[in-house]
Structures are given as C-alpha cells and as structure tokens.
Amino acid sequence: MALQFELVTPERLVRSEAVHMVVVPGSEGEFGVLEGHAPLMSTVRDGLVSIYKTEGSQPETIAVEGGFAEVNEKGLTILAERVSA
Template identity: 65%
Template structure:
C-alpha cells in the first residue's frame, strides 16, 4: 500500500510529489529507509542515490541526489536536494 507522502525538490524544480511505499535515503550517517509512520527527524544528505519503492515488492526507481536535507514528519518525507536526476 502506498501511504508515505514523498516530496523531492531542488532549487530549480519539484522533482516528485507522490504517495509511495518506501524511500531509501543516502544520509551523511548512512543509508536509511522511510515508510509511513516513521519517527520524525531531520538529517543532511550525502551524494548518492534515492531508491523510491512505489509499492511493496516493486523494483525501485533510482534518483541521483547531491547534498541537501531530509525531513521526516507528519506530512511524510521531504527532501530538499542541491540537485537531482533520474
């Protein structure tokens, strides 16, 4: 079930804003996965790839990101990246 709201934005544009199952994020302290109901927190990103799972068991959509911040809260996962490309 796709129930985590995920938004990825760069200074140039909004890359994605959709409900997904899970996102694996390259944090500066290591990769972490976010699903609906995750505890709130904020962290910085390292250059790497996001893995966006649209549904359980699906192949991930990979999006390369450079720098930025990730925030998990009541509204879901919001990533503000310096740059992003599929």
C-alpha cells in the same frame, strides 16, 4: 497506507507522490522511510534515492547531490542541492 514523498531542488519540484518506501543516502548512512516513521532531520550525501512505489516492487533510483531530508507527520521531503537526470 502510503508515504507522501517530495523531492525538491532550488529550481523546481522534481517529484511529489504517494509511495510505499524511500531509502535516503543520509550523511551517517542510508535509511529507509515508511509511513508513520518517527520525525527526523538528516543531511543527505551524494548518492541514489531509491523509491519503492509498492511493497516488493523494484526501486526507481534518482541521483542526488547534497541537501537535507525531513520526515514529519506529513511524510518525507528531500531538499536536494542538485538532481541528476
């Protein structure tokens, strides 16, 4: 089972893939999202999004600046103001 994850900026789709878990730097603190997570919307603070492709793997990190995160029945979408390469 996998979580459908999308990372989007106003300019482009940065990432769209099935992953095990994503840890998001929410404005109220970091939160992890797995498949089947309850619906949620949160603002995103500047920080690192950690992407775990498989259970127990080392995370890949992507720096984001601001935005929103939405978890729904389709998966997790992060709408970031900016993504640092």
